Amino acid sequence: MANVSVKNIRKTYPNGTEAVMPCNFDIADGELVVLVGPSGCGKSTLLRMVAGLEDITDGELQIGDRVVNDLDPAERDIAMVFQNYALYPHMSVYKNMAYGLKNRGTSKEDIDHKVREASAMLNLDDYLDRRPSQLSGGQRQRVAMGRAIVRDPALFLFDEPLSNLDAKLRNQMRIEIRNLQRRLGVTAMYVTHDQVEAMTMADRIFVLNAGRIEQVGTPSEIYRTPASTFVASFMGAPPMNLLPATYNGNGSVHLNGETSLKVDAPKDHIGDIQLGIRPEEVKLATGKSATPFKLELIEELGASRLLHGKLAGHDFTVNAPNNDAPLADNLMLDIPSDALHMFDHETGKRL
Amino acid sequence: MTDTTSTTPRAKKRFRWSAVFDHSILILGSLFMLLPVFLALTTSSHDNVEIQREGLKFWFGSDIDENFGNAMFEKGGFTKTVTGMTMLMNSFILGIGFAIGKIILSMMAAYAIVYFRFRFATFAFWMIFTTILLPLEVRILPSYEVIQSIGLTNSYTGLIVPLLASATGTFFFRQFFLSVPEELVEAARIDGAGPVKFFIDILVPLSQTMIAAIFIIMFVYGWNQYLWPTLITTDEGLFTLVRGIRQIIQAYAEGSEIPEYGQAMALALIAMLPPVAIVIFFQSWFVKGLVESDK
Ligand SMILES: Nc1ncnc2c1ncn2[C@@H]1O[C@H](COP(=O)(O)OP(=O)(O)OP(=O)(O)O)[C@@H](O)[C@H]1O
Numbered sequence: 001m002a003n004v005s006v007k008n009i010r011k012t013y014p015n016g017t018e019a020v021m022p023c024n025f026d027i028a029d030g031e032l033v034v035l036v037g038p039s040g041c042g043k044s045t046l047l048r049m050v051a052g053l054e055d056i057t058d059g060e061l062q063i064g065d066r067v068v069n070d071l072d073p074a075e076r077d078i079a080m081v082f083q084n085y086a087l088y089p090h091m092s093v094y095k096n097m098a099y100g101l102k103n104r105g106t107s108k109e110d111i112d113h114k115v116r117e118a119s120a121m122l123n124l125d126d127y128l129d130r131r132p133s134q135l136s137g138g139q140r141q142r143v144a145m146g147r148a149i150v151r152d153p154a155l156f157l158f159d160e161p162l163s164n165l166d167a168k169l170r171n172q173m174r175i176e177i178r179n180l181q182r183r184l185g186v187t188a189m190y191v192t193h194d195q196v197e198a199m200t201m202a203d204r205i206f207v208l209n210a211g212r213i214e215q216v217g218t219p220s221e222i223y224r225t226p227a228s229t230f231v232a233s234f235m236g237a238p239p240m241n242l243l244p245a246t247y248n249g250n251g252s253v254h255l256n257g258e259t260s261l262k263v264d265a266p267k268d269h270i271g272d273i274q275l276g277i278r279p280e281e282v283k284l285a286t287g288k289s290a291t292p293f294k295l296e297l298i299e300e301l302g303a304s305r306l307l308h309g310k311l312a313g314h315d316f317t318v319n320a321p322n323n324d325a326p327l328a329d330n331l332m333l334d335i336p337s338d339a340l341h342m343f344d345h346e347t348g349k350r351l
Numbered sequence: 352m353t354d355t356t357s358t359t360p361r362a363k364k365r366f367r368w369s370a371v372f373d374h375s376i377l378i379l380g381s382l383f384m385l386l387p388v389f390l391a392l393t394t395s396s397h398d399n400v401e402i403q404r405e406g407l408k409f410w411f412g413s414d415i416d417e418n419f420g421n422a423m424f425e426k427g428g429f430t431k432t433v434t435g436m437t438m439l440m441n442s443f444i445l446g447i448g449f450a451i452g453k454i455i456l457s458m459m460a461a462y463a464i465v466y467f468r469f470r471f472a473t474f475a476f477w478m479i480f481t482t483i484l485l486p487l488e489v490r491i492l493p494s495y496e497v498i499q500s501i502g503l504t505n506s507y508t509g510l511i512v513p514l515l516a517s518a519t520g521t522f523f524f525r526q527f528f529l530s531v532p533e534e535l536v537e538a539a540r541i542d543g544a545g546p547v548k549f550f551i552d553i554l555v556p557l558s559q560t561m562i563a564a565i566f567i568i569m570f571v572y573g574w575n576q577y578l579w580p581t582l583i584t585t586d587e588g589l590f591t592l593v594r595g596i597r598q599i600i601q602a603y604a605e606g607s608e609i610p611e612y613g614q615a616m617a618l619a620l621i622a623m624l625p626p627v628a629i630v631i632f633f634q635s636w637f638v639k640g641l642v643e644s645d646k
């Protein structure tokens with residue numbers, strides 16, 4: 001159990017790719033941090049630097065109270081779970097879990113004790129003698145978890161551990177991993193590009209974009225106050241609507257000249273902005289003060305439906321509760337003023 | 352339902368005819384391949400004088416025990432000291448030593464090339480690879496020269512070691528290692544397996560099938576070596592079976608006696624058995640490896 005402290009860590013691959021720009025962060029003891037971001041943004045690189053599988057170009061990495069920059073992965077007191085499980089195909093489940101301990105010189109009785117404890121925790125008791133090839137995907141993932149647990153590490157590292165599983169199993173394993181991590185109280189870094197996983201599992205989310213940490217926050221902070229248009233459109237399904245608009249400084253934004261919306265807090269940024277509106281914070285309305293919306297396509301989701309269309313000439317999506325009522329082509333929307341997010345026109349930063 | 356029942360017999364019949372055809376071709380083919388072996392067997396059961404006079408025999412005679420017995424246990428050769436058993440053992444030493452040596456050498460070379468990012472890894476690989484263009488027959492004189500100058504003629508070392516250096520094994524193992532997922536290597540690193548442990552605990556067991564395949568190929572290759580042993584061994588105690596067969600015929604053909612055709616045939620048959628046995632034995636291993644590991 002340990003906290004992690006990262007100072008100005010940076011990665012440039014030998015071919016010149018700047019995979020991770022200098023970044024700083026701290027992870028508290030027992031915290032589960034999710035690194036999320038689009039493909040190629042450097043999540044795995046960052047994680048692998050922490051694991052010691054990738055050299056740290058620059059900066060300082062501390063796990064517990066040790067600087068571990070120059071330590072081998074095995075000496076860093078970490079355990080890693082890989083996307084494709086990376087189990088040793090020729091070893092039984094038991095041996096897979098025991099291998100790391102054996103290499104550390106743990107005694108046979110201790111190994112046996114730890115492996116049995118982990119396998120009981122993960123419901124793997126009946127499979128200890130099987131080869132990985134004789135297990136289902138979920139079971140293999142559990143073995144990989146078991147291999148991590150028996151080492152009793154200071155830090156768990158997960159690199160997209162669930163992306164090879166089907167949706168249902170993913171939900172189940174997500175909860176299992178979360179519970180296990182809580183119960184063991186081990187600090188964890190978890191990489192995913194699935195925002196549902198990020199939102200549901202994280203104590204804190206790090207949103208990465210092109211090698212930079214774009215925002216750090218609790219899931220609800222990330223959702224409610226995205227720091228940039230990137231975070232706003234990346235987190236949330238369907239993504240936040242982003243519309244070009246102008247702000248005149250006196251409490252309302254103009255879309256396309258004619259449509260205007262009230263905003264709560266007057267901002268001192270006058271001129272072009274980007275306006276963000278979450279599809280689920282908009283309601284269908286009938287009132288005079290409402291905003292007209294031209295409906296083009298309906299997607300049924302069961303509990304709700306997505307209405308795609310145009311608002312003031314821009315693509316816009318509304319997430320409306322499903323009540324089977326037939327909808328006209330021209331609708332009115334009620335957009336509450338606290339649902340408006342304003343972003344800088346150029347930098348995309350939150351205003 | 353009715354449809355199926357009415358079509359099944361017809362389908363079956365057509366199927367059967369094609370099967371008969373296929374099988375006859377296969378059977379004819381294998382008879383054709385087996386005929387020389389059969390002739391060797393039948394001929395080996397006749398008296399030398401008879402063979403000399405009448406040529407190959409198409410049916411069994413009465414001397415089969417005698418010919419096989421003499422071939423294996425009678426002291427023959429120029430010095431009258433070597434029996435078939437000695438030659439059989441030499442052949443085994445050459446075949447197994449060659450196969451094992453080659454596997455160890457090429458596995459380690461491939462391991463170095465694939466897993467250690469030293470500067471000239473690719474260059475080293477291509478260097479090794481181009482030696483495919485230089486089989487033993489091409490470099491036989493320099494090889495002989497070297498072996499002779501370090502005094503390894505007439506020794507098992509001299510017989511085996513020069514043959515070990517070749518690229519095929521390295522190439523196969525390299526291709527195989529490249530297909531081992533990177534994450535397995537990383538998992539092992541996190542589990543604290545250093546280079547040696549990783550090689551022995553993970554890579555070697557994973558390569559089982561590959562090792563078996565290369566063992567078969569290399570054993571048969573080593574077993575059938577003729578030119579190199581002929582060159583490097585003059586001591587009859589080191590003769591291999593393949594070499595010995597010729598010796599029997601030659602030794603006597605040069606004299607006034609009748610060549611011991613029967614014994615030569617018997618020896619040829621015996622020389623054929625171990626490679627066959629090895630292939631059969633490792634084949635089942637092969638299948639087992641394929642079924643059990645899913646790399
Ligand atoms: N070994 C390498 N050499 C050079 N560049 C690399 C190497 N590995 C990754 N990169 C580059 O570094 C960047 C970050 O890669 P990384 O694997 O960290 O992405 P990621 O966020 O994990 O993406 P994904 O979600 O697809 O796994 C990418 O642009 C990638 O092309």
Ligand SMILES: [Mg+2]
Pocket residue numbers: 043044045159
């Ligand atoms: Mg990745």
